[in-house]
Structure formats: structure tokens, C-alpha cells
Amino acid sequence: MTEAASRPTLEAVAARAGVSRATVSRVVNGGDGVREPLAERVRRAVEELGYVPNQAARSLVTRRHDAVAVVIAEPEARVFADPFFALQLRGISKELTAHDNQLVLLLTEGRADHARVARYLAGGHVDGALVFSLHLDDPLPGLIRDAGVPTVFGGRPGWGEDTRAADPGVVYVDCDNRGGARAAVRHLLGLGRRRVAHLTGALDQTSAVDRLDGYRDAMAEAPGASDPRLVVESDFTPSGGERAMRELLERCPDVDAVFAANDLTALGALRVLRESGRRVPEDVAVIGFDDMLPVTEQADPPLTTVRQDIEGMGRLMARLLLRGLAGGRDRERAAAGAAGAPAAGTILPTTLIRRASA
Amino acid sequence: MTEAASRPTLEAVAARAGVSRATVSRVVNGGDGVREPLAERVRRAVEELGYVPNQAARSLVTRRHDAVAVVIAEPEARVFADPFFALQLRGISKELTAHDNQLVLLLTEGRADHARVARYLAGGHVDGALVFSLHLDDPLPGLIRDAGVPTVFGGRPGWGEDTRAADPGVVYVDCDNRGGARAAVRHLLGLGRRRVAHLTGALDQTSAVDRLDGYRDAMAEAPGASDPRLVVESDFTPSGGERAMRELLERCPDVDAVFAANDLTALGALRVLRESGRRVPEDVAVIGFDDMLPVTEQADPPLTTVRQDIEGMGRLMARLLLRGLAGGRDRERAAAGAAGAPAAGTILPTTLIRRASA
Numbered sequence: 255m256t257e258a259a260s261r262p263t264l265e266a267v268a269a270r271a272g273v274s275r276a277t278v279s280r281v282v283n284g285g286d287g288v289r290e291p292l293a294e295r296v297r298r299a300v301e302e303l304g305y306v307p308n309q310a311a312r313s314l315v316t317r318r319h320d321a322v323a324v325v326i327a328e329p330e331a332r333v334f335a336d337p338f339f340a341l342q343l344r345g346i347s348k349e350l351t352a353h354d355n356q357l358v359l360l361l362t363e364g365r366a367d368h369a370r371v372a373r374y375l376a377g378g379h380v381d382g383a384l385v386f387s388l389h390l391d392d393p394l395p396g397l398i399r400d401a402g403v404p405t406v407f408g409g410r411p412g413w414g415e416d417t418r419a420a421d422p423g424v425v426y427v428d429c430d431n432r433g434g435a436r437a438a439v440r441h442l443l444g445l446g447r448r449r450v451a452h453l454t455g456a457l458d459q460t461s462a463v464d465r466l467d468g469y470r471d472a473m474a475e476a477p478g479a480s481d482p483r484l485v486v487e488s489d490f491t492p493s494g495g496e497r498a499m500r501e502l503l504e505r506c507p508d509v510d511a512v513f514a515a516n517d518l519t520a521l522g523a524l525r526v527l528r529e530s531g532r533r534v535p536e537d538v539a540v541i542g543f544d545d546m547l548p549v550t551e552q553a554d555p556p557l558t559t560v561r562q563d564i565e566g567m568g569r570l571m572a573r574l575l576l577r578g579l580a581g582g583r584d585r586e587r588a589a590a591g592a593a594g595a596p597a598a599g600t601i602l603p604t605t606l607i608r609r610a611s612a
Numbered sequence: 613m614t615e616a617a618s619r620p621t622l623e624a625v626a627a628r629a630g631v632s633r634a635t636v637s638r639v640v641n642g643g644d645g646v647r648e649p650l651a652e653r654v655r656r657a658v659e660e661l662g663y664v665p666n667q668a669a670r671s672l673v674t675r676r677h678d679a680v681a682v683v684i685a686e687p688e689a690r691v692f693a694d695p696f697f698a699l700q701l702r703g704i705s706k707e708l709t710a711h712d713n714q715l716v717l718l719l720t721e722g723r724a725d726h727a728r729v730a731r732y733l734a735g736g737h738v739d740g741a742l743v744f745s746l747h748l749d750d751p752l753p754g755l756i757r758d759a760g761v762p763t764v765f766g767g768r769p770g771w772g773e774d775t776r777a778a779d780p781g782v783v784y785v786d787c788d789n790r791g792g793a794r795a796a797v798r799h800l801l802g803l804g805r806r807r808v809a810h811l812t813g814a815l816d817q818t819s820a821v822d823r824l825d826g827y828r829d830a831m832a833e834a835p836g837a838s839d840p841r842l843v844v845e846s847d848f849t850p851s852g853g854e855r856a857m858r859e860l861l862e863r864c865p866d867v868d869a870v871f872a873a874n875d876l877t878a879l880g881a882l883r884v885l886r887e888s889g890r891r892v893p894e895d896v897a898v899i900g901f902d903d904m905l906p907v908t909e910q911a912d913p914p915l916t917t918v919r920q921d922i923e924g925m926g927r928l929m930a931r932l933l934l935r936g937l938a939g940g941r942d943r944e945r946a947a948a949g950a951a952g953a954p955a956a957g958t959i960l961p962t963t964l965i966r967r968a969s970a
Contacts, residue, residue, distance in 0.1 A: 279734075279760040321732055330705040330715075334698035343719070347688040351721040356732045357688075359717040361701070363709040374679055374714045376637075379737040402637040 262303035271299035321356040322575060323380040323403075325371055327387045327394055330361040336490075336518065337546055338564060339387075342408065345568025346384060353576055355381075368394045376401030382575045384568075388412055390458040406575045408567065410460045410599060425578070425598045427571045429562035431461050434604030435468025438513050438541045438560050441606060443476050447511035447539055451484040453498040453523060455515035462490070465515050465543060484509070488519050495522025503530055510538055511612065517542035517550055517559055524553060524611070539612035555610035562604050570600065620661035629657035679714040680933060681738040681761075683729055685745045685752055688719040694848075694876065695904055696922060697745075700766065703926025704742060711934055713739075726752045734759030740933045742926075746770055748816040764933045766925065768818045768957060783936070783956045785929045787920035789819050792962030793826025796871050796899045796918050799964055801834050805869035805897055809842040811856040811881060813873035820848070823873050823901060842867070846877050853880020861888055868896055869970065875900035875908055875917055882911060882969070897970035913968035920962050928958065 268278045273292060280288050281296040282305075288296070299305070324346060326333050333339045343359070350357045358380055360371050375383055375398060386408030388395060398405050407426035442450045452469040455462030466485070473480045483505045488498035495514060499522060502509060514520035520542030524534060532538050534555055542550065545561035626636045631650060638646050639654040640663075646654070657663070682704060684691050691697045701717070708715045716738055718729050733741055733756060744766030746753060756763050765784035800808045810827040813820030824843070831838045841863045846856035853872060857880060860867060872878035878900030882892060890896050892913055900908065903919035 276758050276760075279758050282760070319732075319735065319737070320728075321737075331702060334692070334695075334701065337692075340692035343692065344689060347719050347721060351725060354728060356725075356728055357719040358732070358737075359719055361705050361715040361717055363705060367709060370678075370712060370714055374677075374716070377677065379677070379679075400634050400637050402634075402640070 262305045264305075266303055267296065267299045267305050270303060271295045319356075319379060319381050320354060321358050321380045322350055322572065323358045323360055323375055323383040325360050325375075325383060325385045325394070327365070327368070327385070327389060327392055329364050333361065337549070338516075338544060341546075341564040342386065342568035345565035345570075346572045349569045349572035349576070355576065365389075365392060368392065369397065372397030372401055375403045381579050382406075384408065384571050384575060386571075387459070389456070404575065404578055406571045406578075408571055410464070412458070412460045412463075425574060427567055427574065427600045427602065428461075429567065429602045430604050431464035432468040432471070434543065434560040434562065434606075435465040435513065436472045437468075437604070437606050438543070439469050439472035440475070441558075441608075442511040442513060442539055442541060442612060443472065443479065445511070445539060445612065448476075448479060449481075449484065449506060449509045450479065450511040450513065451486065451502050451506065451509045453486050453488045453495055453502070453512060453514045453519050455488065455490045455519070457487060459490075462515055469513055481506075488515065490516050490519060492518045492522040492525075495519035496526050497522075499523040499526035512538060512540045514540065514542050517544045517546045517553075517557060520557055520559070520611075521549065521553060524557075528554075535610065535612050541606075541612045545607050550607075550609065553611070558609045558612040559607050560604050561607045563602060567602060570602070574600070620663045622663075624661055625654065625657045625663050628661060629653045677714075677737065677739050678712060679716050679738045680708055680930065681716045681718055681733055681741040683718050683733075683741060683743045683752070685723070685726070685743070685747060685750055687722050691719065695907070696874075696902060699904075699922040700744065700926035703923035703928075704930045707927045707930035707934070713934065723747075723750060726750065727755065730755030730759055733761045739937050740764075742766065742929050742933060744929075745817070747814070762933065762936055764929045764936075766929055768822070770816070770818045770821075783932060785925055785932065785958045785960065786819075787925065787960045788962050789822035790826040790829070792901065792918040792920065792964075793823040793871065794830045795826075795962070795964050796901070797827050797830035798833070799916075799966075800869040800871060800897055800899060800970060801830065801837065803869070803897060803970065806834075806837060807839075807842065807864060807867045808837065808869040808871065809844065809860050809864065809867045811844050811846045811853060811860070811870060811872045811877050813846065813848045813877070815845060817848075820873055827871055839864075846873065848874050848877060850876045850880040850883075853877035854884050855880075857881040857884035870896060870898045872898065872900050875902045875904045875911075875915060878915055878917070878969075879907065879911060882915075886912075893968065893970050899964075899970045903965050908965075908967065911969070916967045916970040917965050918962050919965045921960060925960055928960070932958070 264275055264278055268275045273296060277288055277292065278296050281293045326339055347357050360374060362371060372394060382404040383398065384406055385398065388409065388411055390412045395411055410426055410428045411424060439450060452466065454466050457463060486498040486502045488494040495518065512523055514523055520540055523540060527534055527538055534540050542557050542559040545559045550557040550559050622633055622636055626633045629636065631654060635646055635650065636654050639651045684697055705715050718732060720729060730752060740762040741756065742764055743756065746767065746769055748770045753769055768784055768786045769782060797808060810824065812824050815821060844856040844860045846852040853876065870881055872881050878898055881898055885892055885896055892898050900915050900917035903917045908915040908917050
């Protein structure tokens with residue numbers, strides 16, 4: 255970049271003032287650890303050279319920071335407890351690093367902090383954002399749109415078909431939650447199971463809603479199989495899976511198969527089934543979702559599950575955003591264009607992985 | 613802040629132009645999704661009101677972002693695999709959120725990315741930084757000093773006594789690694805063990821060096837106990853612990869006690885001891901370091917270890933930084949002052965927790 259090269263550097267200021275780089279940096283950043291005559295010399299050199307001291311100022315001109323924010327709309331503790339996020343971040347980190355972009359992970363304690371996150375995003379500290387694990391009625395997507403920050407969402411955003419249609423700039427990457435769930439439940443029915451239950455995910459997330467829809471699709475294909483008591487609400491966590499499985503056993507002691515909304519929920523269910531003296535898969539077959547390795551392989555018994563490429567999803571989100579940023583003046587729309595369609599959802603396929611549990 | 617309140621807002625621009633906030637935001641951020649006459653009206657309103665569009669500009673005036681960077685000098689994959697970092701981040705996140713500061717976690721793939729991290733820190737995107745897991749000869753501390761960003765380090769920085777003495781502005785929080793190690797090894801010797809080994813941490817980190825020194829202190833107190841073959845280098849990971857334990861058993865099959873540099877290393881050692889048919893603690897007593905719950909309680913047998921308050925350490929680092937930022941014009945020195953001493957290391961105590969393994 256010729257423009258950047260011709261702009262005076264910190265080194266040039268240091269040379270002109272006859273001081274070290276560190277001294278220039280201290281003066282420029284408002285420190286008073288530098289003796290006054292020296293500080294004055296630095297200030298004069300800054301003026302003479304027209305040095306722009308920090309990147310905040312520089313970014314007003316270039317509007318690029320080579321930094322991308324990642325926002326996971328979950329409390330910090332959850333982000334570190336659920337390996338799903340670590341895998342997604344792995345994909346994002348690899349892709350951003352390959353393009354020398356800084357990954358800026360914005361952590362929060364909870365939803366009350368989302369306004370502050372939006373303020374940071376709007377504050378000109380990043381070129382774009384990758385946002386995932388959105389919950390219904392979270393104000394974050396609206397705040398982000400207001401901030402005008404180019405964004406790619408992980409998972410179909412939950413603000414309803416109407417609004418999405420009205421905002422063709424929305425780009426998201428998701429897996430085929432509904433199709434994957436349908437395949438899992440068809441497999442259980444194909445094994446001859448007739449009392450097939452579903453432990454749902456957190457139903458304020460579209461992934462949970464879509465998996466529930468897939469379960470219902472498949473159950474509707476088997477005459478007489480559907481029974482609302484077979485659906486128990488849970489929350490994508492192992493302890494939630496335990497609670498839901500206990501409730502299910504009380505409601506329907508004759509259950510002979512369980513499709514859990516994710517692998518962590520399935521692990522909780524396996525524990526409760528073992529406690530209750532039921533054998534898996536002989537008495538109750540169990541299927542999870544995600545294929546979170548090595549957890550699924552090490553489960554007892556090894557867990558049949560619906561695999562999605564979590565790391566690949568993170569990588570693709572980052573790629574779409576960077577392509578969009580590189581591509582156009584209207585960055586938001588450029589990102590949309592990069593996904594190949596105007597109201598752009600990229601849906602990644604899922605695969606049923608058969609192990610011992612079903 | 614009166615100054616901030618009197619500055620024109622996005623809302624004021626929207627009202628003056630007769631458009632929505634979202635439209636103003638789009639125009640101001642360079643989007644061309646807005647029809648030209650409308651965009652022109654917005655630009656006129658921006659000019660008339662003297663609206664400063666983004667926080668990058670605002671920060672040139674206020675120099676505050678209410679955001680603090682956290683840098684863990686480890687690859688992203690390691691950050692998410694080692695629960696130590698999750699615990700430290702928990703403490704930091706709670707403290708920053710309580711003061712409505714945004715936690716900005718800067719992730720990398722490796723040391724090659726540290727120059728980019730330093731660039732981001734210098735770029736005026738955060739008010740200060742918390743930096744931990746530094747390794748010897750990492751250029752990061754030097755780059756951070758050049759950037760003039762107020763910083764609190766987690767763990768004693770490893771750039772040597774001389775340099776530290778020359779830079780009294782350095783603030784760090786650490787636990788009593790040497791004292792904790794000494795207590796662990798004294799305990800093993802007190803049990804009557806005479807072949808007490810040490811599996812070290814990564815020796816390019818001061819925490820590992822200090823724990824090794826503590827081991828040597830205690831061994832020197834027991835006549836004839838010291839034997840260099842009893843010290844095997846490892847790296848703070850479970851797989852590293854396994855490798856080191858295998859090597860130790862080859863070198864010294866008569867070993868009767870192991871002090872591992874952290875709990876993860878101890879877990880690896882327990883696995884290899886079990887494989888080799890040795891009973892813990894009857895044949896070989898084992899002690900770890902950190903007290904990483906619930907891992908230490910669930911280990912087989914439950915692990916005796918040296919507890920440090922990891923979450924509390926994170927919280928204290930954040931508190932010292934925020935206090936320093938609030939306290940003074942020379943922010944770097946103010947942070948030092950907040951720690952209560954000029955070359956300020958705050959050393960937190962450790963406690964030996966006795967469980968079944970020693």
C-alpha cells in the first residue's frame with residue numbers, strides 16, 4: 255500500500271526527535287513518565303511530520319482494521335463448557351489467521367450485556383462480525399443492523415420469515431437441522447421402535463425448533479406413532495438431558511427410543527437410562543446430534559448421532575465475511591452476494607453416523 | 613459526562629433528516645443500499661449537527677473505550693482445551709462486566725500472530741490489556757510496552773530480573789509457585805518417601821521454573837534425596853505427563869513419589885502408573901498443582917494437589933487494571949501504583965489439599 259508507506263511512522267518520529275520508539279509511544283499515548291523537554295521534542299516531531307498517532311485515527315481514513323469480532327450469544331461460562339463453540343472457533347480462527355485478520359472474541363455474562371457488545375461493534379473496532387447462538391427476542395441482531403456492521407450469522411436467525419424477507423442483506427450459515435433430525439427418527443422407526451421420544455433443545459433457538467420439526471415430519475409418516483407426551487423440552491446441556499429423561503420415564507415408561515437434540519443431551523439421557531436399569535440399545539435406542547468427538551465415541555455405549563461439520567461451518571462463516579468485505583463498497587450487501595443468493599442462507603448437509611446406541 | 617451528552621446523537625441526525633436510525637447508520641457507514649436523495653439528506657443533517665459518526669473518532673477525544681483486551685499467549689486450541697484458562701477468564705469476565713467493561717479476547721493460532729495482536733492493542737481499540745501464559749523470548753511484552761497500553765500480567769513475566777528492575781511500571785499477579793511446590797515435596801518426604809520425582813511444566817514459563825525451584829528447595833533439605841534423574845521435563849498437558857512418566861519409570865523404576873507441575877500432568881502420570889501395575893499411593897504417591905475442580909476430585913484416586921485461586925487471580929488482575937485506568941493520567945504508572953508497590957508483583961497464597969493420592 256503506497257499510501258500507508260508514505261505516511262510517517264513511529265520510527266520516523268523517534269529519529270527526528272532523537273529518542274527511542276518507546277518514548278514516542280509514551281508521549282503519543284498521553285503518558286507523563288517522560289521528562290517535559292523530551293516530551294516537547296516528540297510533540298514537535300509529531301507535528302512537523304504530520305504523524306497520525308494511533309490506528310483509531312488511521313481507521314477513520316482506511317476504514318479497515320483487519321479484525322473480525324465473534325459474538326456468541328451465551329454467557330462466558332457456557333461458551334467454555336460446551337465443546338461446540340470451541341470447534342466453531344477453531345474453524346474461524348484458522349480462516350481468519352490465514353488472512354492475517356485478528357479474531358476478537360467478545361464475551362459476556364449474559365443477555366443484559368448485549369447492548370454493550372453492540373456498542374463495541376458499532377465503535378469502529380472491527381471490520382465485521384460473526385454472530386452465533388442467537389435466541390429469540392434477543393435485541394442483538396437489531397442492534398447489529400443499526401450499527402451497520404457487516405455480519406454473517408451462524409444458524410438461521412430467529413426473527414421470523416417476514417422480517418428476513420424484508421432484509422435480503424442477512425447472510426447465515428446453518429446445517430440441515432430438519433433433514434438430519436428426520437433421518438435420525440426414520441432410522442429409529444426403521445429399527446422397529448414404536449415409542450420414539452424427542453428431548454428437545456432450547457426452543458428459543460431455531461436449531462432446536464428445526465430439529466423438533468424434523469422429528470415431527472418423520473413421526474407423521476408412521477401411522478399412530480405420534481404422541482405429544484413423547485416430546486420433552488430440554489436445553490442442550492447434559493444436566494438438562496438428565497432432567498428431561500427422568501420426566502420422560504415417568505410420563506412414558508414404555509419408551510423404546512430417544513432422539514436427543516444434541517450429543518450432550520443424549521449423554522444425560524444415557525446416564526438416567528443406566529440408573530433406571532434399562533439397556534441401550536436393547537431396551538431403549540438413543541441417537542444424538544452434532545457428533546461431538548471424542549465424546550460420542552467414548553460414550554457408553556458409543557453414540558449413534560447426526561454429524562454436522564462444526565469446524566467447517568465456522569470456517570465457511572469467516573470465509574463468507576472476508577469475501578464480502580473484500581468485495582464491495584456496500585459491505586453488507588457484498589457479503590450477501592458472496593453467499594451466492596440474495597437472502598442468503600448456506601445450508602450444510604448432515605450425515606447419520608451409526609454406532610452402538612441405535 | 614456533560615461533554616458526551618451535549619454531542620449530537622444518531623437519533624438527532626435521524627430526526628433532523630426525517631429517516632430511521634438504521635438509514636442514518638447505513639449512510640454513515642458507507643453503505644449504498646440507501647437511495648441517493650435520502651442519503652444526501654442524511655449527509656446534510658450530519659454536517660449541520662456536527663455529528664461524529666463512529667467511536668473511533670470519539671475515542672480520539674475521550675481516549676476511553678470501556679473495553680479491556682485479554683491475551684493468552686497460547687494457540688486457540690490450547691486455550692479451549694485447558695480448563696485453567698476458562699477459570700481465569702471467568703474471574704476476569706465477572707469483574708469487567710461488573711464495571712460495564714467489554715471483555716475482548718484476542719485469539720491466535722500461535723506465536724507468529726503476536727505481532728498482529730500487538731498491532732491491535734496499539735490501535736486504540738481497548739483501554740488496557742491483561743496478558744497471560746507468557747513464554748520466554750516471546751516478543752509480545754516488548755511490543756506491548758512499545759504500544760504504551762496499560763497492562764497487567766498474569767504470572768511473573770519471564771524477561772529476567774534486570775529488565776524488570778529497569779521497568780518499574782510492570783504489574784503482575786502470580787501465585788506462590790515456589791512455596792506451593794516446596795510444601796508439596798516436603799509433604800511427600802514427610803510421608804517417608806525417598807525417591808521423589810518431579811515432572812516439570814513447560815520450562816519456558818516462569819511458573820514451571822518456580823515450581824522446579826520449589827522442588828529443589830525441599831529436596832535439598834533431605835540429605836541424599838536429590839538425584840537429577842528424578843527430574844523429567846514435561847509441558848503441562850496430560851499427554852506430556854504420560855510421556856514424562858514413562859520416561860521416569862525407565863530411568864528410575866524405584867520411584868516412590870511424583871510431584872507433577874500441574875493437575876493435567878498428574879492425570880497423565882496416574883494413567884501410566886495404573887498401566888504399569890503400580891498402586892497409588894501405596895507404591896507411588898502423586899501430587900498435582902492448581903486444584904482444577906472437578907478433575908482433581910474425580911481422579912482415580914482423588915488427587916492431592918496444591919490449590920491456587922485461579923478465578924480469584926483473574927478477578928484481581930482485572931481489578932488492578934481498572935483501578936489503574938481510573939486512577940491516573942499516566943495510566944501505566946497508575947496501574948503500578950494501584951498494586952501498592954513500584955515494581956508490583958502481587959503473590960497469592962497456595963494451600964496443600966490432601967486427598968487420596970498422597
